[in-house]
Amino acid sequence: MKKKQQASESEMSEKEFLDNYDPSVFQRPSAAVDNVILTLLDDELHVLLVKREHHPAKEAWSLVGGFIDIDLDQDLEATARRKLQEKTGVKTPYLEQVYTVGTKGRDPRGWSLTAVYLALVPHHKVNLEAGPGAIDIKWEKIKGSGVGKKLAFDHSSILKECLIRLRSKAVYTSLPVHLMPPEFTLSELQSVYELVLDSKMDHKSFRRRMLGADILQETGKEKKTARRPAMLYKLKNSKSTFFFTRNIEGQQS
Amino acid sequence: MKKKQQASESEMSEKEFLDNYDPSVFQRPSAAVDNVILTLLDDELHVLLVKREHHPAKEAWSLVGGFIDIDLDQDLEATARRKLQEKTGVKTPYLEQVYTVGTKGRDPRGWSLTAVYLALVPHHKVNLEAGPGAIDIKWEKIKGSGVGKKLAFDHSSILKECLIRLRSKAVYTSLPVHLMPPEFTLSELQSVYELVLDSKMDHKSFRRRMLGADILQETGKEKKTARRPAMLYKLKNSKSTFFFTRNIEGQQS
DNA sequence: AGAATAGTGTCTGTAAGACATTATGAC
DNA sequence: GTCATAATGTCTTACAGACACTATTCT
Numbered sequence: 001m002k003k004k005q006q007a008s009e010s011e012m013s014e015k016e017f018l019d020n021y022d023p024s025v026f027q028r029p030s031a032a033v034d035n036v037i038l039t040l041l042d043d044e045l046h047v048l049l050v051k052r053e054h055h056p057a058k059e060a061w062s063l064v065g066g067f068i069d070i071d072l073d074q075d076l077e078a079t080a081r082r083k084l085q086e087k088t089g090v091k092t093p094y095l096e097q098v099y100t101v102g103t104k105g106r107d108p109r110g111w112s113l114t115a116v117y118l119a120l121v122p123h124h125k126v127n128l129e130a131g132p133g134a135i136d137i138k139w140e141k142i143k144g145s146g147v148g149k150k151l152a153f154d155h156s157s158i159l160k161e162c163l164i165r166l167r168s169k170a171v172y173t174s175l176p177v178h179l180m181p182p183e184f185t186l187s188e189l190q191s192v193y194e195l196v197l198d199s200k201m202d203h204k205s206f207r208r209r210m211l212g213a214d215i216l217q218e219t220g221k222e223k224k225t226a227r228r229p230a231m232l233y234k235l236k237n238s239k240s241t242f243f244f245t246r247n248i249e250g251q252q253s
Numbered sequence: 254m255k256k257k258q259q260a261s262e263s264e265m266s267e268k269e270f271l272d273n274y275d276p277s278v279f280q281r282p283s284a285a286v287d288n289v290i291l292t293l294l295d296d297e298l299h300v301l302l303v304k305r306e307h308h309p310a311k312e313a314w315s316l317v318g319g320f321i322d323i324d325l326d327q328d329l330e331a332t333a334r335r336k337l338q339e340k341t342g343v344k345t346p347y348l349e350q351v352y353t354v355g356t357k358g359r360d361p362r363g364w365s366l367t368a369v370y371l372a373l374v375p376h377h378k379v380n381l382e383a384g385p386g387a388i389d390i391k392w393e394k395i396k397g398s399g400v401g402k403k404l405a406f407d408h409s410s411i412l413k414e415c416l417i418r419l420r421s422k423a424v425y426t427s428l429p430v431h432l433m434p435p436e437f438t439l440s441e442l443q444s445v446y447e448l449v450l451d452s453k454m455d456h457k458s459f460r461r462r463m464l465g466a467d468i469l470q471e472t473g474k475e476k477k478t479a480r481r482p483a484m485l486y487k488l489k490n491s492k493s494t495f496f497f498t499r500n501i502e503g504q505q506s
Numbered sequence: 507a508g509a510a511t512a513g514t515g516t517c518t519g520t521a522a523g524a525c526a527t528t529a530t531g532a533c
Numbered sequence: 534g535t536c537a538t539a540a541t542g543t544c545t546t547a548c549a550g551a552c553a554c555t556a557t558t559c560t
Binding site: 018026027075099100102104109110246249 | 280322327
C-alpha cells in the first residue's frame with residue numbers, strides 16, 4: 001500500500017531524486033536470513049536449533065536466523081555468516097544459498113521473506129552458544145525429512161527443502177566431504193554418503209569415484225581399529241566441491 | 254538501526270505482543286523480484302528488457318521486475334508472475350527461482366534485495382506491452398554471457414547468473430524444451446540445445462537421449478521442408494522437466 | 507541423378523554396479 | 534588359525550560419442 005506520494009520527478013536529476021527519496025512509499029516485507037546448519041554427530045545427521053526467547057513463537061525451536069541488519073551487514077551472506085558465527089563460532093563453513101521463501105502469512109507479524117542458507121560444518125569446529133534472542137540451543141537429530149518436533153513458523157518446511165537439496169547434490173557432487181573431520185577413511189566417508197542418501201553403495205564403485213575425483217590426499221597415517229587399519233585421507237588444498245558427470249545410482253539389488 | 258524500542262514483552266501473550274508490534278523497529282531493506290525472461294527468436298536466445306521510466310537508472314534498460322506489493326502478492330512467485338504477465342501476457346511459463354541478491358550498494362536508494370526468477374517462454378505466446386513504469390520494451394539478443402549493452406543496477410550480473418543456470422541445467426535436464434513452439438522436430442530441438450550449450454552434438458546420441466526420456470510424443474504430422482520431411486513432436490501431457498542421470502559431454506573432436 | 511536433411515546401425519569408450527578375491531591386523 | 538574390515542581384480546551393464554550407412558523429399 002502506498003503511504004504517501006513522492007514529489008513529481010519528471011524534471012529531476014537522479015541526484016535530486018535520491019535526495020528526495022522517501023523509502024516509506026511502499027510498505028516493505030520484513031527480510032531475514034535462516035541457516036539450516038547440519039553436522040554429523042554419533043553417526044547421525046543433526047540440525048542446529050535455538051529456542052526462541054521472544055514472541056512470536058516464543059519458546060518454540062527454530063532455525064538459526066534473524067533479520068538483515070542494514071547497518072551491520074554488507075550483503076545477504078554476511079547476515080548468514082554473522083548468525084552462524086554467533087551461535088557456533090565457525091567462520092569458514094560450507095555455505096550455500098538454497099532459496100528464498102516469502103509469503104504474506106508465514107510470520108504473524110505480516111509479509112515476510114527469508115533467504116535460506118545451508119551450512120555444513122564438521123562437528124569438531126563447533127562451539128555452541130545460545131546468545132541473544134535464544135534461551136537454549138542444541139543439535140537435533142534428523143529423522144527422515146525433518147526432526148521429531150514441530151518448529152517455529154515454516155521452519156519444518158525449510159529444513160525439508162534443505163535436506164532435499166543436500167540429498168540431491170550428494171548424488172552428483174562431493175558435498176558430504178564438508179561434514180567430515182580433518183582426517184577420515186574412505187569407509188567413513190562412504191557411511192556418510194549412505195546416511196545422507198539412505199541407501200547402501202558398493203564400496204569398490206565408491207572408492208573409484210572418490211579417488212578419481214582427485215579431491216582427497218592420503219595422509220600416510222592409518223586409522224587404528226580393532227581390525228585391519230585403513231588409510232586416513234584429508235581434503236586436498238584449494239579443492240572445493242567436485243561435480244561428477246554421472247549420478248550415483250545406488251545398489252540395484 | 255533500531256528506531257525505537259518495543260514495549261517489554263516478558264509477561265505478554267503472543268496476541269498482546271502482535272497487537273503492540275511495531276514493524277518499524279528495524280529498518281528493512283527494500284524487496285523486489287526480477288525476472289530473466291528468455292525466449293527463442295530468429296534462432297537466437299533473447300532476453301526481455303524494459304526501459305525504465307523513472308529514477309533511479311532512468312531510461313536505462315533493465316530486467317522485468319518490481320517491488321513486492323504486500324497487498325497484491327500472496328508470495329514471491331506471485332510477484333514474479335504478476336510482472337511477467339503484465340509485460341508478456343504469458344500465464345504459465347516455465348518459472349524457476351534462481352537465487353536472491355541482497356547488498357547494501359546495489360541500488361542507490363539503499364540496502365535492497367531481489368529474488369531472481371528465470372522464465373522460459375515460447376515466443377508465440379508472448380504479447381509485449383511496456384505498461385506502467387516502462388517507456389519501452391524489447392527482446393535483446395544474448396551474446397555470450399550477456400547482452401551488448403550495460404543494464405541498470407546489477408542486472409548484467411543477474412542475467413549472467415541465469416544464463417549459467419540455464420546452460421548448466423541443459424547438460425542434464427530437458428529444460429530447453431520450454432523454449433520450443435507447440436510442435437517441433439528433433440533437429441530443431443537439437444539446434445536449441447546447441448545454441449544454449451554453444452557446442453555441437455552428435456544427432457544419434459541426442460535422439461537416443463531425448464526419445465529415451467519419454468517426454469515427447471509423435472504428432473503423426475510431418476514438417477514440410479525443402480528436403481526430407483521430419484516428424485513433428487510435442488511435449489507429452491503432464492511431463493515437466495526431465496532429469497537425466499548422465500551429463501551431455503558434447504563432441505570431443 | 508544429386509543435394510540436403512531425416513533417421514538407423516553399430517562399434518568404441520567410460521564409468522558405475524556386482525561380486526569374488528586377497529590383504530592386514532586383533533584375538 | 535578365525536573374524537572383521539580394508540582394498541583390489543575383473544566382469545557386466547548402461548549410455549554417450551563416433552561415424553558410416555540408408556531413407557525421403559525436392560530440383
